[in-house]
C-alpha cells in the first residue's frame with residue numbers, strides 16, 4: 001500500500017452504530033468523526049456505556065458501522081472483503097486487552113515468535129525481532145517463563161510485546177491497565193507512550209484510569225455516543241465537538 005506521509009493512520013467519518021435488542025434498537029454511536037495520527041498516544045475516555053469499546057471495535061474493523069467510513073492508512077476498510085480486511089489488521093494493527101490472553105503452554109518468547117510466524121515474517125528474523133520486542137518491554141530476563149510463572153504486570157507486558165513485534169502502525173488498547181496495580185499500570189502506559197513516540201505508531205487506548213491522563217498526547221471524551229471534548233493536555237489546546245462541527249461546515 002503506497003501511503004503519503006500526510007495520510008492519517010486512522011480516519012473515521014460520521015460513524016453510526018446501533019445494537020438490536022429484541023424488537024428495539026439502541027443507537028450507541030451517533031456520528032463520530034475521529035482522526036488519529038502516527039506518533040501520538042490518544043486516550044478514549046468517558047462514562048461506562050458511552051460507547052468507547054464499540055467505537056474501538058469499529059475503528060479496528062472488528063465490527064461494521066451502520067453508517068460512515070473508517071480508513072486505515074487512507075484505505076476505506078468498508079470496501080475490503082473479509083480476507084483483505086484480515087490482512088490489513090494482521091499487517092498494520094496490534095491489539096492489547098484488559099486480560100493478556102496468553103497461551104498457557106508457551107513461554108513469553110514463544111508467544112511473541114508465534115505472531116511473527118503467523119504474519120509470515122522471514123524465519124531468519126523471527127528470533128531477533130522477538131527478543132528485541134521483549135527487551136522493549138523490559139522482559140529479556142523473563143523470556144523463557146510461561147504465564148503461570150509471571151505476575152499480572154509481566155503478562156500484560158508480554159501481551160504488549162506480542163502486539164509490538166509486528167511494528168504496527170495502529171495499536172488499539174482496551175483498558176490495558178485496569179487489572180494492574182499503580183506501579184505496573186504506570187509502566188504499561190509509559191511503554192505505550194514510547195511505542196507512539198519512538199516507533200511512530202498511532203496508539204488508541206480506551207480507559208477509565210485517570211492515572212493515564214498525564215501520559216497522553218490527546219484525550220478524546222465520549223458521552224452518549226458522541227465526542228464531547230478533544231484535548232491536548234500538554235499544550236492545553238482544548239476544543240470541543242461544536243468547534244469541530246463549525247470547522248467542518
Ligand SMILES: Nc1ncnc2c1ncn2[C@@H]1O[C@H](COP(=O)(O)OP(=O)(O)OP(=O)(O)O)[C@@H](O)[C@H]1O
Nearest residue numbers: 019020028046047048049050051052053054055208
Ligand atoms: N454486542 C452488543 N449487543 C447489544 N448491546 C451492546 C453490545 N455491545 C455493547 N452493547 C451496549 O452498548 C452500550 C455501549 O457499550 P460499550 O461497551 O461500547 O461502552 P463503554 O463506553 O466501552 O463502556 P465501559 O466503560 O463500561 O466498558 C452499552 O449499553 C452496552 O450494553
